[in-house]
Amino acid sequence: MDRVKVKGAIDKHQVLLYALSTCGWCKMTKAYLRDSDIAYEYIDVDKITPDERETIHQDIKKRGSRLAFPTIIIDDKTIITGFKKDEIKKALGL
Amino acid sequence: MTSLENIKRRAENNAKKHGYFLNPDPDFLQNLIVGLKENEDRYGFASCPCRLGSGNFEWDRDIICPCDYRDPDVEEFGQCFCALYVSKDVVEGKRPMQPIPERRPQEKVDRAIGKAPEKTVKSEAVSETSDTNRKLFYCKVCGYVTFREEPPHKCPICQAKQEMFGEIVLGTDIQVR
Numbered sequence: 001m002d003r004v005k006v007k008g009a010i011d012k013h014q015v016l017l018y019a020l021s022t023c024g025w026c027k028m029t030k031a032y033l034r035d036s037d038i039a040y041e042y043i044d045v046d047k048i049t050p051d052e053r054e055t056i057h058q059d060i061k062k063r064g065s066r067l068a069f070p071t072i073i074i075d076d077k078t079i080i081t082g083f084k085k086d087e088i089k090k091a092l093g094l
Numbered sequence: 095m096t097s098l099e100n101i102k103r104r105a106e107n108n109a110k111k112h113g114y115f116l117n118p119d120p121d122f123l124q125n126l127i128v129g130l131k132e133n134e135d136r137y138g139f140a141s142c143p144c145r146l147g148s149g150n151f152e153w154d155r156d157i158i159c160p161c162d163y164r165d166p167d168v169e170e171f172g173q174c175f176c177a178l179y180v181s182k183d184v185v186e187g188k189r190p191m192q193p194i195p196e197r198r199p200q201e202k203v204d205r206a207i208g209k210a211p212e213k214t215v216k217s218e219a220v221s222e223t224s225d226t227n228r229k230l231f232y233c234k235v236c237g238y239v240t241f242r243e244e245p246p247h248k249c250p251i252c253q254a255k256q257e258m259f260g261e262i263v264l265g266t267d268i269q270v271r
């Protein structure tokens with residue numbers, strides 16, 4: 001399961017985004033991270049196999065969240081469901 | 095293959111009919127229309143662009159746009175899950191557009207992964223939790239009947255206002271009030 005890497009000048013945090021290629025909120029999240037010059041990685045979950053989807057589902061579940069998009073995981077500890085700009089900002093120290 | 099214009103027109107007509115509006119942000123709206131077209135092209139039906147679809151019609155029928163959750167979500171949050179359909183308050187800027195919680199039952203969400211356990215695969219096995227608050231309403235003007243949590247903002251058939259809807263209470267004797 002390949003993660004798409006997006007380069008950014010701010011790379012002190014590890015940012016992983018689970019997205020859907022079709023979703024408006026996911027596109028806004030990607031645009032926000034890009035415009036904020038944040039380095040991040042994403043996976044479009046609608047484009048991967050059922051086995052890979054299940055792996056991601058389990059990852060989200062074990063972190064106490066529900067499978068919904070976008071889901072952003074910052075530094076392997078903070079999980080944010082939905083494009084909640086303030087929460088993302090805070091977690092990234094922006 | 096359906097064109098973007100067709101999908102947009104379909105959404106516009108549906109919004110008009112039900113007293114809703116489409117997302118007032120042109121870029122946001124365009125992204126959603128493109129997402130709907132992508133789903134229609136790959137699955138054969140335009141399922142919600144903001145939810146993971148399985149591509150199986152039976153499993154995804156509740157999220158084919160407009161989804162089963164649109165009406166209660168617009169009622170409660172002023173917008174649907176995707177924010178394709180919004181209320182007048184949102185268009186007028188009295189209410190913000192924001193991410194809202196997922197109303198779709200968890201079993202149905204899980205099934206979209208395509209790896210759900212065998213026992214929940216049959217559609218009958220999924221509880222219709224979203225149905226528990228739904229009631230029957232009828233339009234006193236034209237007789238249109240609908241099954242949902244609140245009466246519609248306006249009648250999609252005759253355009254009568256919400257106030258013109260009455261609830262149908264089913265019992266041993268059918269009563270209207």
